[in-house]
Amino acid sequence: MSIKMQIQYQVICIGRCRGVFGMLLFFYTLLLFHHLQTMVENTLCRIMGETKYPLLSRDGEVTIGGIFAVHSKLTSSSFEFTQKPQPLSCSSVNIRDFRMAQIMIFAIEEINRSETLLPNVSVGYQIYDNCGSRLFSMNSTMALLNGHEFAAEGRCNGQSIIHAIIGESESSATVILSRTTGPFKIPVISQSATCECLSNRKDYPSFFRTIASDYHQSRALAYIIKHFGWSWVGAVNTDNDYGNYGMAIFLKIAQEEGICVEYSVKFYRTETEKLKKVVDIIKQGTAKVIIAFLTSFEMSNLLEQLSIQNITGLQMIGVEAWITAKSLIITKSFNFLGGSLGFAVRKINVEGFSDYVINAFWDTAFPCSQIEGNSSQYALNCSIYQDLLELKTYNEDVPEQRYASNVYKAVYAVAHSLHNILKCREQKGCEKGLRIQPQEVVEALKSVNFTVKFGDHVWFDNTGGVVAQYEIVNWQQKSDGSVQFKPVGYYDASLPPDQRIVLNTENIIWAGGQLEKPRSMCSESCPPGTRKAAQKGRPVCCYDCIPCADGEISNETDSNNCKQCPGEYWSNAEKNKSRRTPQ
Structure with missing residues (x-):
């Protein structure tokens, strides 16, 4: 009341x-x-519980938020109910997302040095680590919306200083983020969330992405299966928005293309018992080709179970979420994933980034730095960043960081939008003191059109997405035993349908190190002289070959019916030709 x-x-x-x-x-x-x-x-506005602060931050006249899974594991303290629970802690550095956070800062620093893009306007950032947890994702989102500076001042009527948010990496987390920020019209730009569900502008009017929707990847999967003549496949997907939507599109197109799916099963990373049942189904199946619409987390879990049960010889067809994941290259992994074929985000070299991650980042953007004459204070300041500091001299992974360029483009898209809103002009600078409303940034993003320094043209279609362009890569082994993701073709949705897929088949190494393409059929082809007869209760790809009756012939492979010989003709012994006299 x-x-x-x-x-x-x-x-x-x-x-x-x-x-x-x-x-x-x-x-x-x-x-x-x-x-x-x-x-x-x-009454004052106060944050309940502990205030969450960004992992990396810098003040600016305009500010871009970021949420990345810099760590992949969340550790909770024991709940003994005798004292206030300690804050949750993060562990296990996720180097892919850490590089995303770094390139976001790299792009912002480039923009701050530019004399043509947002001249005389400083761009700041607040980057949060969600530790691979949906709980932390929501926590980080609320921190970006509320602003820790408001909490410190006890104000609850201030507008968030965030003008756009880059993230998240996974589709389900991005759905949560976009639904939470949606009522406030703060734009979200994801670099790797591909779920087709996010294309719904009614539900996600402020969402954009610098990666294509799975609408294209799922169709491409069906087309590549058709291209290689495989009519009998198994399918497994992650039980979340990413996997379920992607697999649903694949199954629909596969049916239209006459591809039969022996089984379609799914599991989530925490469902150990369900995963074991999935592996049992794969083991008992006869399909030699498996569509694996999984994130790298679930693919890692599946790989572990395949290894335990020593299930080899399966031709894995993968998606961008795991096909180039370095984390999957572990001992003996090539025995199970060698020869895998799949679609990958294009590998793009962002000039200067490789040097940045081992030099400038640690000197200019990292929040802990050497304090001369006080090593104990240094240790105290840097203790929470200790595992990140171990990467200070490492950059060998950078060439394979395929999503980094998407983050770079997302930052520049926001910058170009703000440039237009602030009516920036060369030599005259930008109009200061304007109060930028989030909806203004959303509208400006819809019309951005620019080219980044590595040549990619950036613009968003009416779903907030970009043109689908993939590399097709093949897991191959080098002479020294290391694994490489060898490009063997590409897919470009901007081209006419008959030109979208280009494959260099002779460069492909198949499952088990074979040079010959594997066969995957429910039933072998029926030779001339026979007809196909469907097996009751089984897919149309499963059939028996029935010899034609006397007086009937079939002169083609996989005939559905036998033809009656003309009145004065009779069928030969093989029932594939007609003769004037019976034999």
């Missing part, structure tokens, strides 16, 4: 009451009203 309603109720009661009770109630009402009024006047 509101304060106003409470007071109205008390006044009505007083009008009806009599005697001492009525007088007491009258004075009680006055005291209650005074108390509630005092409470309202003295």
Whole structure:
């Protein structure tokens, strides 16, 4: 009940009451009203629990937020209910997302040095680590929306200083982020969330991405299966938005293309028992080609179980989420994933980034730095970043960081949008003091059109996405035993349908190190002289070959029916030709 309603109720009661009770109630009402009024006047906005601060940050006149899984594991303290629980801690550096955070800062620093893009405007950033946890994702999102600076001041009516958010890496987390920020119209630009569900502009009007929707990848998977003549495949996907939507599109196109799916199963990373059942189904199946619409987390779990049960010889067809994941290259992994074929985000070299990650980043952007003459203070400041510091001199992974260029393009898209809103002009600079509304940034993003320094043209279609362009890569082994992701073709959705897939088949090494393409059919082809007869209760790709009856022939492979010989003709012994006289 509101304060106003409470007071109205008390006044009505007083009008009806009599005697001492009525007088007491009258004075009680006055005291209650005074108390509630005092409470309202003295109330401050405070964050419940511990304030969450960004992992990496810098102040600026305009600010871009970022959420990445810089760590991949969340460790909780014991709950003994004898003291206040300690904050959750993160472990296990996820180098892919750490590089995304680094290139976001790299791009911002480039823009701050530019004399043509956002001249005389400083760009800041607040980057949060979600530790691969949806709980931390929501925590980070609320921190970006509320702003820790407001919490410190006790204000709850301030507008968030964030003008756009880069992230997240996975589709399900991005769905949560976009739904949370949607009512506030703060734009979200993801570098790697590919779920087709995010193309719905009614549900996600402020969402953009610098990677293509899985609408294209799922169709491309079906086309590559058709291209190699495989009619009998198994399918496994991650049980989340990414996997479920992607697999649904693949299954629809596969059916249209006459591809039969022996089984379609799914599991999530925490479902150990369900994963074991999935592996049993794969083991018992006869399909030699497996469509693996999995994230790198689930692919790692599946690889572990395949290794335990020593299931080899399967031709894996993969998606961009795992096909170039270095984390999967572990001992003996090539025995199970060697020969895998799949679609990858194009590998793009961002000039200067490789040097940046081992030099400038640690000197200019990293929040802990050497304090001369006070090593103990240095250790205290840097203790929470200790595992990241181990990467200070390492950059060998940078050439394979395929999503980094997408983050770079996302940052520049925001910068170009702000440049237009602030009416920036060369030599004259930008208009200062303008209060930028989030919806303005959303509208400006819809019309950005520019080219980044490595040649990619950046613009967003009416779903907030970009043109689908993939490398087709093949897991191969070098002479020294190391694994390489060898490009063997490409897919470009901007080209006419008959030109979208280009493959260099002779360069492909198949499962088990074979040079010959594997066969995957439910039933072998029926030779001339026979007809196909469907097996009851099984897909159309499963059939028996029935010899034609006397007086009938079939002169083609996989005939559905036998033809009656003309009146004066008879079938030969092989039932593939007609003769004038019976044999």
